[in-house]
Amino acid sequence: MDVIALTPLDSGAINSVIAVLLGLLALTVFIFVKPIPSNAKYLTLGIMLPLMALFVFILYQSFSSNISWDNKLLRVNIPLYSNEIDTDLVDFAQARVVNLIKEPEYAAKWRTNGLGLPGYSLGWFSLNNGVKALLSVTESEGVILLPISHDRVILFSVIDADEALAKLHASAQSKQPID
Known part of the structure; x- marks a missing residue:
């Protein structure tokens, strides 16, 4: 895992x-x-x-939030919005690091269900590009964007974005991209 x-x-x-x-x-x-x-x-x-x-x-x-996955499920362990997603729906190959200031199309536009405090966005949001996203974002840089279907993504802040991206891309080698 x-x-x-x-x-x-x-x-x-x-x-x-x-x-x-x-x-x-x-x-x-x-x-x-x-x-x-x-x-x-x-x-x-x-x-x-x-x-x-x-x-x-x-x-x-x-303080104990994480994302974990195995061959069957992606587990999003965040306050109030923990979720399990079938890994067949997750496009690990398209995961990437985004900067929400330099790429405003990925910034949250509307909070549909969640918590928006200065320095912490948590829950479901609509992004500026119209995509729905599950957010656990504490900073604007080093945010991982992980597609979970053609119109939904997960955005989460990580401690080491390069290491996290390498782990996600390593999982993509055995998966086919989402159509």
Whole structure:
């Protein structure tokens, strides 16, 4: 089984997640201090605690994100959007490194389902070129583009783009390209 570790969050993205958590905590405290019915206070607590837990989970899980594959399945292990894809659908030969600043057609245009924070894009996005993409991007350079069908790709930031690309291309030798 081949594994590629994804780039962990940098300090800017961590600060963004912490700012969201602090904002949710401040809002919860404000609602509890404000004179409103107790049912509303507990409803707020029932909404805010799971939401804060979700952001803590995203922060924690982002440090162990990876892409792994064998002969049958490609496993995308990212927070909230882990996925398994049949390797017959993956075009390892067309994988390449992109720079989202120099190649804006691969930059995210619309978030269809995901999280977009400064320094961290996670989830399903529509790209500027109209392709749908599963993103786990923490920086603009050294992003791997991996086609998973004729109209879908995975974009993910990696620690060593050249090494990751070599692993992906090595897997392509036994596969046929997607038509």
